[in-house]
Amino acid sequence: MTSALAVTLSSVHVADVLVSYAVVFFTQRPHAAVCNTNQKKKRKKKSSRRRRSQPKRRHQSRRFRSFLSGERIDDGAVRQVGANRRRRTAVAVAPRRSRHISSSSSAAALHNLRPPARRLISVSRLDVSSPSTSTYLPLRPSLRRNAAVRCRPSRVASVPSAAVSLHPRQPPCRLASVSRCLWSECVLIEFSEWLSSFGIATSLIIYLPKVIGQDVKTAAKNVNYWSGVTATMPLVGAFLADSYIGRFWTVMAASALYLLGLLLLTMTSVAPALKPCAGDTCPEARKIHATFFFLAIYLIAIASGSHKPTLESFGADQFDDDHPEERKKKMSFFNWWNSALCAALIFSSTVIAYVQDHVSWAAADVVFISVMGFSVVLFWAGRPLYRFQKPAGSPFTPLARVLVAAFVKRKLPWPSGSDGLYEVPMGDKAARGRLLVRTDRLKFLDKAAIIENGQQSPPDEPNPWRLATVTQVEELKLVLNVIPIWMTTVPFATSLVQATTFFIKQGLTLDRTLGRHNFSIPPASMYALSSVGMIAMITIYDYALEPFARKITGHERGITILRRIGIGMAVCILTMSVAAAVERRRLDLVQRDTARGSTSMSIFWLAPQFLLIGIGDAFAFVGLQEFCYGELPDSMRSLGVALYFCMLGAASFASSLLITVVDRVTRIGGKSWFGKDLNSSQLDCFYWLLAGITALDVCVFAVLASRYTYKNVRRSTRNAVADCYEGEDCVETLA
Numbered sequence: 001m002t003s004a005l006a007v008t009l010s011s012v013h014v015a016d017v018l019v020s021y022a023v024v025f026f027t028q029r030p031h032a033a034v035c036n037t038n039q040k041k042k043r044k045k046k047s048s049r050r051r052r053s054q055p056k057r058r059h060q061s062r063r064f065r066s067f068l069s070g071e072r073i074d075d076g077a078v079r080q081v082g083a084n085r086r087r088r089t090a091v092a093v094a095p096r097r098s099r100h101i102s103s104s105s106s107a108a109a110l111h112n113l114r115p116p117a118r119r120l121i122s123v124s125r126l127d128v129s130s131p132s133t134s135t136y137l138p139l140r141p142s143l144r145r146n147a148a149v150r151c152r153p154s155r156v157a158s159v160p161s162a163a164v165s166l167h168p169r170q171p172p173c174r175l176a177s178v179s180r181c182l183w184s185e186c187v188l189i190e191f192s193e194w195l196s197s198f199g200i201a202t203s204l205i206i207y208l209p210k211v212i213g214q215d216v217k218t219a220a221k222n223v224n225y226w227s228g229v230t231a232t233m234p235l236v237g238a239f240l241a242d243s244y245i246g247r248f249w250t251v252m253a254a255s256a257l258y259l260l261g262l263l264l265l266t267m268t269s270v271a272p273a274l275k276p277c278a279g280d281t282c283p284e285a286r287k288i289h290a291t292f293f294f295l296a297i298y299l300i301a302i303a304s305g306s307h308k309p310t311l312e313s314f315g316a317d318q319f320d321d322d323h324p325e326e327r328k329k330k331m332s333f334f335n336w337w338n339s340a341l342c343a344a345l346i347f348s349s350t351v352i353a354y355v356q357d358h359v360s361w362a363a364a365d366v367v368f369i370s371v372m373g374f375s376v377v378l379f380w381a382g383r384p385l386y387r388f389q390k391p392a393g394s395p396f397t398p399l400a401r402v403l404v405a406a407f408v409k410r411k412l413p414w415p416s417g418s419d420g421l422y423e424v425p426m427g428d429k430a431a432r433g434r435l436l437v438r439t440d441r442l443k444f445l446d447k448a449a450i451i452e453n454g455q456q457s458p459p460d461e462p463n464p465w466r467l468a469t470v471t472q473v474e475e476l477k478l479v480l481n482v483i484p485i486w487m488t489t490v491p492f493a494t495s496l497v498q499a500t501t502f503f504i505k506q507g508l509t510l511d512r513t514l515g516r517h518n519f520s521i522p523p524a525s526m527y528a529l530s531s532v533g534m535i536a537m538i539t540i541y542d543y544a545l546e547p548f549a550r551k552i553t554g555h556e557r558g559i560t561i562l563r564r565i566g567i568g569m570a571v572c573i574l575t576m577s578v579a580a581a582v583e584r585r586r587l588d589l590v591q592r593d594t595a596r597g598s599t600s601m602s603i604f605w606l607a608p609q610f611l612l613i614g615i616g617d618a619f620a621f622v623g624l625q626e627f628c629y630g631e632l633p634d635s636m637r638s639l640g641v642a643l644y645f646c647m648l649g650a651a652s653f654a655s656s657l658l659i660t661v662v663d664r665v666t667r668i669g670g671k672s673w674f675g676k677d678l679n680s681s682q683l684d685c686f687y688w689l690l691a692g693i694t695a696l697d698v699c700v701f702a703v704l705a706s707r708y709t710y711k712n713v714r715r716s717t718r719n720a721v722a723d724c725y726e727g728e729d730c731v732e733t734l735a
Helices: 002-027 037-045 047-069 116-120 178-212 216-245 247-270 287-317 324-358 361-381 396-408 443-449 470-500 502-508 523-553 561-592 603-631 634-669 683-706
Strands: 078-083 088-092 100-102 124-126 149-151 163-165 173-175
Touching (some): 178 247, 178 287, 178 361, 216 634, 247 287, 287 324, 287 603, 287 634, 324 523, 396 443, 443 470, 470 502, 470 603, 502 561, 502 603, 502 683, 523 603, 561 683, 603 634
């Protein structure tokens, strides 16, 4: 059942991507005309009425096509093509020779383009009284029924004489299904990456002793080293993506490196010269096999670390934060992202594990490289439709400048009002990114934005190490506010990482038979229940809880991000309490019947704690991903997602440290909580300790969350920003 759920989820994403491409190919033409066979038949019936105005319409159509070919126009680049009571419908046409076109400051002057062009072009509606919204084309009823075209909001800087940046190959509107196509591709390729990553991680501890011939201690060390590289690489990959390379090309480079690693891994099982043994069996693998095997898995570790945070940030970049509907879709994106993660975990822990055990390691490697290669090809095919964020250099340099400027001007008096603080005007070329509203937290940093020497205005070229903008100061405040929240999640995650160690070992001591044929359930397969719980909870939250909470609270998310994280942390307390109770029952059975021990207890007694882990992850981990992405500065979004993965790595190290400390402390008082095996240990006491630590952590988190100030972005009434495409300069979002 779980395997079918995983296959169904991946099939839905593949089908959605293919259908979206088909719709784009068959509906979006260079002139954006909307017509089909039925429309042609209707036009023949109305030929008598069209014959009167045909010369003028033919001239108008030819004239509009000349705009697209790059010829200059003499009556303005932005023209009105229709109006109603509330909105003015306008189109901005960019000649191929000119990248930016200035628009008139008065919307009332846009009266030139004639009605026939309304059928020939895709337009964006610009609401002059409120932020831009996404609407359908103003086509005639006969054409509107057959047109499934939806506009992306026009983006014009909020200054009287602004510029609109259009890609020469991309019309200002996109199909309604394209937005689903974009994030579906990202989710699909991430499903493929997690499938390979989980498949290798869960089988590595078995492969090293069984095939290469290492002892358990050496194999465990190698697994920890590999996991450490995988956990630390997200910071490096995210830094390169945000600073220099860009998120799209970082994903492509990581995917190429990933495919190379999978190819080498497959060759070690297929190529005769790289196989572990010349014959069928051997006590120890050949050195050339071990060399290429470790080279392959470390290439995969490096690529995986660079792939995860960058791809998630790139997928979230496809949504416009200034558009209410797209903000809601981005919330669902993070939910479905984690659903794909859970589906990959279920598929790898059931189907892939079966293939590795009963078929061959080579067959599993072929599945990995085939699925990953297919998803990479689909991801590359969507390149013309993506929204690209231009890398803004090192994100740490502006933060360091704020600290230096605040320290240098620490003795300056406070200005009488906010007018004495420096900020780049909205629409200025120097304003790269969204402007933030000044907050009262960490006020000593605001001195970095004080204009010196009593000047009413800053110099034309201010020294960035002595004068920072209010937005740069607020970005540093965001980083300093996020760090304490992130630190409180490490103790909570320390409790959850026990599921991959002690929970699985408990399953080895229980009755694992199922059915009349005595099918033996692998203990690692129980971890799939956490994915089932997470997928079920995400679906319920996305379709039931969030809309219901939105009606009650009026908040667009239903509940705030930090409250969602807090609920997940509270569920973790219940998880460890249930685990302690189950372990206490198991130990009681061992004491009563020393012959059978706990084998009379079914492994499904562990199901509640695994399901609770998934439910808690649906709240806490999804909220953490959204929090790290949204609350850090825009230039550090990939680094924010990398912080989430580093939290899991820090929790693993903290768990090892806690076990060492508890073992030494309990030895002083008598018997250690960790014996030679589980039957001589007292894991129930350890679980109660973790529940208490998590409860204390939740209290600290609640205090910090109540004092936390969310990112506040400056918004203008006339809000429009140019979309950014690959290889093109763009006007950044100013709302």
